Amino acid sequence: GAVVSQHPSWVICKSGTSVKIECRSLDFQATTMFWYRQFPKQSLMLMATSNEGSKATYEQGVEKDKFLINHASLTLSTLTVTSAHPEDSSFYICSAEWPVDGYTFGSGTRLTVV
Amino acid sequence: LAKTTQPISMDSYEGQEVNITCSHNNIATNDYITWYQQFPSQGPRFIIQGYKTKVTNEVASLFIPADRKSSTLSLPRVSLSDTAVYYCLYNNDMRFGAGTRLTVKP
Numbered sequence: 001g002a003v004v005s006q007h008p009s010w011v012i013c014k015s016g017t018s019v020k021i022e023c024r025s026l027d028f029q030a031t032t033m034f035w036y037r038q039f040p041k042q043s044l045m046l047m048a049t050s051n052e053g054s055k056a057t058y059e060q061g062v063e064k065d066k067f068l069i070n071h072a073s074l075t076l077s078t079l080t081v082t083s084a085h086p087e088d089s090s091f092y093i094c095s096a097e098w099p100v101d102g103y104t105f106g107s108g109t110r111l112t113v114v
Numbered sequence: 115l116a117k118t119t120q121p122i123s124m125d126s127y128e129g130q131e132v133n134i135t136c137s138h139n140n141i142a143t144n145d146y147i148t149w150y151q152q153f154p155s156q157g158p159r160f161i162i163q164g165y166k167t168k169v170t171n172e173v174a175s176l177f178i179p180a181d182r183k184s185s186t187l188s189l190p191r192v193s194l195s196d197t198a199v200y201y202c203l204y205n206n207d208m209r210f211g212a213g214t215r216l217t218v219k220p
Binding site for chain 1 (some may be wrong): 157163208211213
C-alpha cells in the first residue's frame with residue numbers, strides 16, 4: 001500500500017526558533033496533503049490543506065504566518081512552525097490522498113518547545 | 115470537527131465482536147466512508163472503506179444501510195492489541211470527529 005514518510009519523528013527546540021517538518025509520499029504522487037495537530041487525549045485537528053503548486057488552505061483559527069506550508073512537488077509537503085512557543089508543543093501528522101483507498105497518514109512528529 | 119458522531123468510548127473483552135456505529139447525516143452522494151485506527155503517538159491507519167451495503171476485508175467488516183446516514187464497523191474477535199481509537203470519515207471532509215476509544219480487556 002501507499003506510504004507517507006514523515007520526518008523527524010520527534011524534535012525538541014528552544015522557544016523562539018523555527019522547526020520544519022517534512023511529509024513525503026513514497027511511490028505515489030500527492031497533489032493534496034493535509035496537516036493535523038493532535039493534543040494528548042484529543043482528536044486530530046485539521047490545520048490546513050496543502051495543494052501542490054499553490055497556496056495552502058488554512059482552517060479557521062490557524063495562523064498562516066506561524067504555520068508555513070510549502071508543497072513544492074508532488075511528493076513533498078513541509079510544515080514550518082515559526083517562532084515556536086511551548087503552547088505549540090503537540091503531535092503533528094500529515095496525510096496524503098492515495099487513489100486506491102483513501103488517505104494515508106504519516107507516523108507523526110512529536111514537537112516539544114522548551 | 116467533522117459532521118460525524120460516534121460513541122466516545124466502548125469496552126469489550128478479548129474474543130468478542132465489537133460494533134462501532136458512526137452517524138453521518140450530511141454525507142454527499144459521492145462520499146465514501148472510511149474508518150481509521152489510531153494507537154498512541156502514531157498516525158491513523160486505514161482499516162476499511164465502503165460506499166454502501168457491506169464490505170469485508172481481512173480485519174473488519176463495514177455495514178452501510180441504504181440511506182447511508184450511518185455506518186457500522188465490525189471487529190470480529192477482538193484482542194488486547196485492538197485497544198485504540200477508531201475514527202470514521204467521509205473522503206470529502208478530512209476533519210476528524212472525536213472518535214471512539216475502544217478498550218479491550220482480558
